[in-house]
Amino acid sequence: MPQVNMTVNGKAATGTVEGRTLLVDFLRETLGMTGTHVGCDTSQCGACVVHVNGKAVKSCTMFAAEAEGAEVATVEGMAAADGTLSTIQQAFQDHHGLQCGFCTPGMVMSAAALLRDNPKPSEAEVRDYLEGNICRCTGYHNIVKAIMAASGQDVSSIAAE
Amino acid sequence: MPADGGIGASSKRREDVRFLTGNGNYTDDINMRGQAYVHFLRSDVAHGVLNSVDTSAAADMPGVVHIFTGADFTEVGGIPCGWQITDKHGEVMQEPKHPVLADGKVRHVGDPIAAIVAETADQARDAAEAIEVDIDELPAVMDMKAAVADGSTKVHDDLTSNLCYDWGFVEENKGAVDEAIANAAHVTTLELVNNRLIPNAMEPRVAVGDYNRSTGDSTLYTTSQNPHVIRLLMGAFVLGIPEHKLRVVAPDVGGGFGSKIFHYAEEALCTFAAKALNRPVKWTCSRSEAFISDAHGRDHVTKIDLALDADNNFTAVRTETYANMGAYLSTFAPSVPTWLHGTLMAGNYKTPLVYVNVKAVFTNTVPVDAYRGAGRPEATYQLERVIDKAAIELGVDPIALRRQNFITEFPYATPVAVEYDTGDYVATMDKLEEMADLSGFEARLAESQAKGKLRGLGVNCYIEACGIAPSNLVGQLGARAGLYESATVRVNATGGLVVMTGSHSHGQGHETSFAQVVADMIGIDENMVEIVHGDTANTPMGMGTYGSRSLAVGGSAMVRATEKIIAKARKIAAHLMEAAEADIELKDGQFSVAGTDKSVAWGDVTLAAYVPHNYPLEEIEPGLEETAFYDPANFTYPSGAYACEVEVDPDTGKVTIERFSAADDFGNIVNPMIVSGQVHGGLAQGIGQALLEGCGYDENGQLLTGSFMDYAMPRASDVPFYSVDHSCQTPCTHNPLGVKGCGEAGAIGSPPSVVNAVVDALRRGGHDVTHVDMPLSPSRVWSAMQG
Numbered sequence: 001m002p003q004v005n006m007t008v009n010g011k012a013a014t015g016t017v018e019g020r021t022l023l024v025d026f027l028r029e030t031l032g033m034t035g036t037h038v039g040c041d042t043s044q045c046g047a048c049v050v051h052v053n054g055k056a057v058k059s060c061t062m063f064a065a066e067a068e069g070a071e072v073a074t075v076e077g078m079a080a081a082d083g084t085l086s087t088i089q090q091a092f093q094d095h096h097g098l099q100c101g102f103c104t105p106g107m108v109m110s111a112a113a114l115l116r117d118n119p120k121p122s123e124a125e126v127r128d129y130l131e132g133n134i135c136r137c138t139g140y141h142n143i144v145k146a147i148m149a150a151s152g153q154d155v156s157s158i159a160a161e
Numbered sequence: 162m163p164a165d166g167g168i169g170a171s172s173k174r175r176e177d178v179r180f181l182t183g184n185g186n187y188t189d190d191i192n193m194r195g196q197a198y199v200h201f202l203r204s205d206v207a208h209g210v211l212n213s214v215d216t217s218a219a220a221d222m223p224g225v226v227h228i229f230t231g232a233d234f235t236e237v238g239g240i241p242c243g244w245q246i247t248d249k250h251g252e253v254m255q256e257p258k259h260p261v262l263a264d265g266k267v268r269h270v271g272d273p274i275a276a277i278v279a280e281t282a283d284q285a286r287d288a289a290e291a292i293e294v295d296i297d298e299l300p301a302v303m304d305m306k307a308a309v310a311d312g313s314t315k316v317h318d319d320l321t322s323n324l325c326y327d328w329g330f331v332e333e334n335k336g337a338v339d340e341a342i343a344n345a346a347h348v349t350t351l352e353l354v355n356n357r358l359i360p361n362a363m364e365p366r367v368a369v370g371d372y373n374r375s376t377g378d379s380t381l382y383t384t385s386q387n388p389h390v391i392r393l394l395m396g397a398f399v400l401g402i403p404e405h406k407l408r409v410v411a412p413d414v415g416g417g418f419g420s421k422i423f424h425y426a427e428e429a430l431c432t433f434a435a436k437a438l439n440r441p442v443k444w445t446c447s448r449s450e451a452f453i454s455d456a457h458g459r460d461h462v463t464k465i466d467l468a469l470d471a472d473n474n475f476t477a478v479r480t481e482t483y484a485n486m487g488a489y490l491s492t493f494a495p496s497v498p499t500w501l502h503g504t505l506m507a508g509n510y511k512t513p514l515v516y517v518n519v520k521a522v523f524t525n526t527v528p529v530d531a532y533r534g535a536g537r538p539e540a541t542y543q544l545e546r547v548i549d550k551a552a553i554e555l556g557v558d559p560i561a562l563r564r565q566n567f568i569t570e571f572p573y574a575t576p577v578a579v580e581y582d583t584g585d586y587v588a589t590m591d592k593l594e595e596m597a598d599l600s601g602f603e604a605r606l607a608e609s610q611a612k613g614k615l616r617g618l619g620v621n622c623y624i625e626a627c628g629i630a631p632s633n634l635v636g637q638l639g640a641r642a643g644l645y646e647s648a649t650v651r652v653n654a655t656g657g658l659v660v661m662t663g664s665h666s667h668g669q670g671h672e673t674s675f676a677q678v679v680a681d682m683i684g685i686d687e688n689m690v691e692i693v694h695g696d697t698a699n700t701p702m703g704m705g706t707y708g709s710r711s712l713a714v715g716g717s718a719m720v721r722a723t724e725k726i727i728a729k730a731r732k733i734a735a736h737l738m739e740a741a742e743a744d745i746e747l748k749d750g751q752f753s754v755a756g757t758d759k760s761v762a763w764g765d766v767t768l769a770a771y772v773p774h775n776y777p778l779e780e781i782e783p784g785l786e787e788t789a790f791y792d793p794a795n796f797t798y799p800s801g802a803y804a805c806e807v808e809v810d811p812d813t814g815k816v817t818i819e820r821f822s823a824a825d826d827f828g829n830i831v832n833p834m835i836v837s838g839q840v841h842g843g844l845a846q847g848i849g850q851a852l853l854e855g856c857g858y859d860e861n862g863q864l865l866t867g868s869f870m871d872y873a874m875p876r877a878s879d880v881p882f883y884s885v886d887h888s889c890q891t892p893c894t895h896n897p898l899g900v901k902g903c904g905e906a907g908a909i910g911s912p913p914s915v916v917n918a919v920v921d922a923l924r925r926g927g928h929d930v931t932h933v934d935m936p937l938s939p940s941r942v943w944s945a946m947q948g
Binding site for chain 1: 173174176177178179180181182183184185187189190283361362363364365413414415416418445447448449667668669670834835837838841842843844845846868869870874875876877878880882883907
């Protein structure tokens with residue numbers, strides 16, 4: 001089996017994989033980084049979103065071998081080394097943007113990619129961007145609110161908590 | 162509302178930090194040393210005689226450890242059903258066998274035929290391809306009405322027919338109801354479908370079985386809403402393992418919505434295989450597999466008659482419903498169309514006569530069971546749709562028609578055997594009218610029309626019953642379980658508390674809100690209270706989380722246990738301060754003697770309990786730990802009024818939700834932020850049912866909506882920001898917190914408001930439409946507009 005080498009959250013990561021091993025399985029099973037989740041098998045749900053060389057990618061749509069030499073970022077690398085949550089993570093907690101937490105890693109990673117490209121998205125832009133991230137718990141209200149809040153926008157006029 | 166914690170505060174959720182940082186511990190994150198992986202070979206036909214399963218070639222595939230088939234399970238029990246319905250003739254329901262692996266026949270696409278255990282998950286999947294299955298295909302039983310007609314193919318050959326039961330409620334009222342309808346000034350009749358849904362919690366199911374040879378103990382890690390129930394059902398009825406040799410752990414669980422209440426064959430297989438093979442066995446469900454193996458929801462076909470007198474007072478309601486059970490009876494399936502549905506058919510209205518008939522039918526489909534709301538959405542949808550249709554037929558305002566018929570005096574005994582303790586339906590409707598800005602509708606209508614869009618307004622009410630109880634009553638109704646809840650409160654020497662609850666949190670935020678309650682009672686910081694749940698080894702026997710019962714029932718058990726703690730702590734405090742117990746007051750974590758400046762801190766008392774040097778040992782035991790089991794006297798009855806405004810594109814039939822307002826009465830509130838979040842999520846699921854979601858089968862029993870590419874889950878762009886309010890509060894009279902439950906309301910109340918709004922939009926657009934079946938896809942709405 002081939003060996004793959006990549007950088008995950010700034011640290012070198014190496015493992016042997018089958019050709020068919022998906023990046024998400026490499027992260028979860030080979031590296032034991034279970035923060036990235038698998039919620040479907042058709043690349044619809046977005047629970048597995050990570051960043052590969054700075055771009056948001058569904059890690060179930062990419063073979064581990066395709067990430068050879070890549071810089072991969074996962075939800076485990078989003079908080080500061082001392083545990084301080086990132087602005088986006090903190091906004092999700094402040095605005096109750098998660099319930100069961102299963103879609104959350106993908107939501108956080110998608111939100112980070114969105115805000116990097118579009119620092120002040122409108123509500124419609126946030127909702128449109130999350131087309132590939134399904135949440136069954138929150139009804140999206142507080143996720144959209146949290147992402148807008150994380151972008152520095154005033155969300156106090158948005159209804160309810 | 163306190164800002165610094167306790168009951169009524171929007172405390173941020175403590176569980177969020179681990180979920181936001183990737184440190185959750187979901188079942189699929191658990192890996193045991195030496196574990197093997199199981200893959201299920203499932204039937205790809207809906208109905209057939211299973212002639213043979215040849216595993217010889219597969220057994221020689223790389224990495225294969227063992228292959229189980231139905232023949233391996235002839236010595237163990239089948240998957241049990243937890244509720245037995247007695248029909249209108251006094252006969253008990255027909256209850257088919259439900260083998261762990263198919264035995265003799267396959268009865269739905271997805272029915273498990275063989276379980277391949279291999280060194281890796283990929284090897285198990287590869288080997289499944291090499292199993293040769295010989296099936297003589299039989300006609301698939303799909304249409305419920307045809308299924309119960311004479312001569313239909315039978316799903317279960319050993320049953321007399323495909324009719325599980327024919328339930329009448331209240332049977333004695335049937336004659337009076339028929340007479341009232343025959344003599345009514347006006348009768349509105351509506352036939353409708355409550356569309357079949359697939360729950361799709363974002364975390365697929367997972368099971369890890371483990372067996373300890375040295376102790377003979379089995380452990381199952383599983384994605385469950387109620388680990389104690391799984392332990393009892395699987396241990397006692399399937400595998401014959403006594404509870405003290407079986408531990409069930411449901412760690413972080415990624416949503417349930419009902420689908421993770423039930424005991425599934427895969428749990429039994431993994432537990433069984435771990436012992437048989439003497440190594441841990443793990444199964445992770447793929448999403449495609451979930452679509453054909455998780456219990457589905459709803460799937461009712463109903464005809465409802467609403468009778469009114471000449472003054473538009475409701476005089477009678479009569480329903481006839483066909484309820485799909487699927488191929489086997491899932492754990493609580495028989496209760497959903499009966500006791501969780503028929504008892505709600507009075508709704509918010511003082512209709513004096515109600516009769517509900519339900520025919521439960523076996524078909525060659527995945528089993529159907531409770532899904533968020535479970536029976537109550539079906540009841541609400543029928544009633545609130547037929548009321549809107551009646552308003553159209555009579556030419557009256559639908560809100561006024563509802564208000565005229567509201568129950569206004571409580572307690573209120575309905576004609577369907579339940580007694581609402583509290584409610585104020587006028588108040589929630591008043592609040593709704595304000596929130597939804599109904600007076601501004603005409604202006605918004607004009608704006609939509611200027612854009613070439615149709616616009617409609619839909620309003621409805623709902624009542625639900627949460628915290629189903631008491632146990633002796635539900636036993637009479639056929640439940641094979643009690644419906645109490647439990648809590649153990651363990652106070653540590655230095656004053657911190659651990660609360661072990663039989664409830665289970667899989668998104669509801671119990672770790673935060675339960676801690677708020679206990680901390681508030683003692684007057685200490687919330688962070689001194691830890692909530693433990695999900696492991697039968699360290700929590701008292703409890704029934705788990707579903708039916709919006711956790712705070713009303715589990716929270717009440719926690720309150721009772723905490724009251725016992727406080728009572729004992731007062732005795733200790735009295736001893737320490739050499740005062741009479743009756744004079745001891747507890748406030749802000751300090752015990753004081755009334756009328757004096759003497760006080761001892763909470764931590765002094767807890768330390769004394771565990772270091773009992775100065776302690777009344779002759780009167781009370783050392784230590785500070787108490788357990789309570791709480792069995793409610795009645796259901797709780799949350800209620801509310803919802804309003805939806807839609808725009809419809811007349812060219813395409815596409816519906817967009819422009820505004821959604823929800824005024825709920827949940828009684829007292831512990832954490833308003835969490836309550837709002839629960840409502841938001843329920844609304845999205847209800848809007849999903851109304852506009853997007855519909856499980857489809859073809860006539861051969863093939864699932865047409867077998868992935869997220871075909872089954873339309875609500876996305877962020879399908880829903881608006883919601884306006885929710887829970888300031889109307891009529892506290893429950895029979896539980897110590899005065900709480901009612903909020904988990905299902907959104908999913909119960911929202912489908913009729915969406916459909917009412919779309920019908921209203923079409924009518925305002927000049928289309929003579931009175932009903933469109935859910936989901937209101939563009940093609941259905943467009944077709945309705947074509948007449």
